[in-house]
Ligand SMILES: [Zn+2]
């Protein structure tokens with residue numbers, strides 16, 4: 001039987017991203033890219049109250065990762081954790097009413113029973129990061145987990161490859177299908193160039209090729225996320241991965257389908 005990944009993706013696409021990680025001691029969100037009301041609803045759907053959440057880790061300032069701040073900053077139980085550049089790039093009149101902890105990109109730190117590593121990702125934001133969250137492994141009843149969260153990156157750098165190499169669960173973006181992006185009529189040429197650039201987003205092909213070339217034996221779960229609703233589809237992803245990845249790797253892959261808002265087998 002395939003076990004469940006130790007992370008709950010509440011929602012993920014180019015219009016919003018938010019996930020919940022729960023350990024014995026901590027409940028934290030990664031990104032807050034929906035309205036505060038919607039995040040509270042998504043949590044309540046899985047019987048978690050916003051008052052139980054300890055912290056929100058922010059990867060970068062883009063609205064699809066931070067728009068929940070506006071509705072959630074009043075909750076005094078939340079610590080907002082980001083680097084300084086991301087903090088400074090969030091425009092909100094009551095920003096300082098929330099509690100913030102800042103890290104230096106590249107540093108490791110702990111939060112309750114979580115060990116967090118932070119690293120730069122190539123994306124057009126002030127100082128965008130990927131995270132790994134690791135915990136457990138001290139006894140039989142708490143297995144070791146290491147979740148890597150890498151969304152919003154124009155290409156796989158050697159730093160990113162190295163930082164996610166020990167992950168047991170990898171959440172990575174499969175943002176667009178090359179043909180669907182080219183055919184899209186909503187986006188002007190300049191926006192398409194931004195998405196395609198080395199500081200834009202990863203295509204289905206780029207992720208499939210990475211997973212074909214480099215998947216560590218530690219990896220139990222691969223979750224494809226940040227799927228564009230306009231320039232991608234689960235069918236396009238299935239087609240590319242069927243061609244490019246081996247069955248042994250493919251069997252570990254799930255996708256967060258933004259159309260049905262559910263995790264599906266590839
Ligand atoms: Zn972004």
Ligand SMILES: [Zn+2]
Pocket residue numbers: 014017062064065151152226
């Ligand atoms: Zn994004």
